[in-house]
Amino acid sequence: MATHTVYKEPAPLIDRENPLESMMSRFNVAAEILGLDEETYNVLKTPDKQVIVHIPVTMDNGKVRVFEGYRVIHNTILGPSKGGIRYDKNVYLDEVKALAAWMTWKCAVVDIPYGGAKGGIICDPTTMSAGEIERMTRAYTLALKDVFGPDRDIPAPDMGTGPREMAWLMDEFSKTVGMTSSAVVTGKPLVMGGSLGRTEATGRGVMVSCLAAMVKLDMKIEETSVAIQGFGNVGSWTAKLMFDKGLKIKAVSDISGAYWNADGINIDEAIAYKNAHGGRLEGFTGAVPMDPDELLTSEVDVLVPAAVEDVITEHNAPYIKAKLIVEGANGPTAASADPIIYAKGISVVPDILANSGGVTVSYFEWVQNKQGFKWTAEMVTERADRIMSDAFEKVYQTSLKYNISLRIAAYVVAIDKVAQTYKFRGGF
Ligand SMILES: NC(=O)C1=CN([C@@H]2O[C@H](COP(=O)(O)OP(=O)(O)OC[C@H]3O[C@@H](n4cnc5c(N)ncnc54)[C@H](O)[C@@H]3O)[C@@H](O)[C@H]2O)C=CC1
Numbered sequence: 133m134a135t136h137t138v139y140k141e142p143a144p145l146i147d148r149e150n151p152l153e154s155m156m157s158r159f160n161v162a163a164e165i166l167g168l169d170e171e172t173y174n175v176l177k178t179p180d181k182q183v184i185v186h187i188p189v190t191m192d193n194g195k196v197r198v199f200e201g202y203r204v205i206h207n208t209i210l211g212p213s214k215g216g217i218r219y220d221k222n223v224y225l226d227e228v229k230a231l232a233a234w235m236t237w238k239c240a241v242v243d244i245p246y247g248g249a250k251g252g253i254i255c256d257p258t259t260m261s262a263g264e265i266e267r268m269t270r271a272y273t274l275a276l277k278d279v280f281g282p283d284r285d286i287p288a289p290d291m292g293t294g295p296r297e298m299a300w301l302m303d304e305f306s307k308t309v310g311m312t313s314s315a316v317v318t319g320k321p322l323v324m325g326g327s328l329g330r331t332e333a334t335g336r337g338v339m340v341s342c343l344a345a346m347v348k349l350d351m352k353i354e355e356t357s358v359a360i361q362g363f364g365n366v367g368s369w370t371a372k373l374m375f376d377k378g379l380k381i382k383a384v385s386d387i388s389g390a391y392w393n394a395d396g397i398n399i400d401e402a403i404a405y406k407n408a409h410g411g412r413l414e415g416f417t418g419a420v421p422m423d424p425d426e427l428l429t430s431e432v433d434v435l436v437p438a439a440v441e442d443v444i445t446e447h448n449a450p451y452i453k454a455k456l457i458v459e460g461a462n463g464p465t466a467a468s469a470d471p472i473i474y475a476k477g478i479s480v481v482p483d484i485l486a487n488s489g490g491v492t493v494s495y496f497e498w499v500q501n502k503q504g505f506k507w508t509a510e511m512v513t514e515r516a517d518r519i520m521s522d523a524f525e526k527v528y529q530t531s532l533k534y535n536i537s538l539r540i541a542a543y544v545v546a547i548d549k550v551a552q553t554y555k556f557r558g559g560f
């Protein structure tokens with residue numbers, strides 16, 4: 133790993149935790165290292181397009197409720213914009229703007245031909261019926277029919293959404309264009325053009341990049357313990373794939389609470405429990421309950437935040453004991469924590485690298501839809517793992533070259549690619 137003895141990067145300064153400010157403070161540091169010209173800087177610091185929609189939906193009780201939704205296109209210089217759709221009661225515009233920019237950087241880090249976008253609807257899907265969610269998804273799709281498109285803007289799942297919502301989106305969009313448009317969305321059910329390997333892709337990429345970092349840090353699989361925050365798509369697949377590799381998962385958590393077992397949690401049992409209990413770990417008996425905040429500072433070697441933004445802050449960073457943090461979630465570390473983590477010598481595989489396996493296999497799904505041909509699971513896994521390993525190595529070498537953290541190195545790699553593309557394409 134890059135030496136962490138001297139903190140050379142200008143310390144990001146932010147007043148309060150805001151994912152957009154966190155994203156911008158890292159962007160600023162990387163832009164300075166690269167000597168990014170003012171024009172490109174100004175283009176990249178603001179999203180290309182921000183759409184706010186108000187969607188009337190008839191609820192099961194017959195009343196009409198109006199939901200606020202967003203789609204932010206950060207940048208499309210590398211290709212059509214790509215990024216998930218989040219259903220959560222805490223969605224807000226600055227968050228979606230940050231998530232959209234992270235998609236631009238993420239796609240550039242793994243070198244796939246996409247720009248970045250993100251969408252979201254302020255709603256609590258856990259309190260809505262399937263019918264209400266379907267009507268809301270279809271109305272959101274109709275409202276954004278001129279934004280979405282297989283060569284324009286291609287959504288995918290994020291928190292609170294999955295193959296079911298992507299199927300409704302694909303169906304509704306297809307109606308508006310009068311033909312089946314599989315490639316307008318990824319993360320679809322297999323039967324309607326989804327790719328083998330997409331469901332587990334993000335967790336798999338987290339696992340692959342974690343193992344790559346462990347090699348650099350000389351950490352042995354059989355001696356390594358892990359705590360994972362979040363047990364949804366990303367957290368549970370990361371846990372399962374790390375467990376299968378022989379890592380000891382000592383702690384897991386979801387919105388219902390956190391659970392600890394010093395001897396290691398049997399992840400197959402935890403997943404079976406979750407599936408049998410409405411998608412939640414609440415009441416899981418294969419471990420003892422622990423304070424959810426303490427999971428982040430627990431006695432483990434690797435910490436995987438795989439839930440929401442800004443859970444690692446200047447307040448808890450001083451107490452983190454893990455030597456490696458692998459970010460499954462987008463933006464789990466607030467910029468205020470960066471200098472503390474760096475000074476402690478903790479290595480961080482940043483979100484825009486660690487969780488990029490998802491969009492990588494989404495890209496494969498889109499390619500397969502355009503080819504009208506299905507790849508085998510082996511083809512998907514082998515190609516995705518290679519992309520993840522190559523991206524990790526490139527970011528790692530960049531961190532050595534400039535003596536910077538892996539996070540800033542990932543931004544440097546991404547911004548450099550985008551800036552070079554602007555130089556060739558011109559246009560402003
Ligand atoms: N699904 C995907 O392919 C990708 C997801 N991500 C990111 O990964 C993160 C998780 O996404 P998904 O797993 O898809 O969402 P999900 O909706 O499947 O699962 C979210 C999980 O986080 C838990 N959670 C929510 N708030 C929590 C809290 N305060 N403490 C502990 N657990 C909490 C939920 O209970 C649930 O287990 C998000 O940041 C998302 O943007 C990033 C790349 C791709």
Ligand SMILES: O=C(O)CCC(=O)C(=O)O
Pocket residue numbers: 214215216217238286287288289290318319462487488490491492494495
């Ligand atoms: O699979 C995709 O296209 C995007 C996934 C996503 O939203 C993310 O990587 O944050």
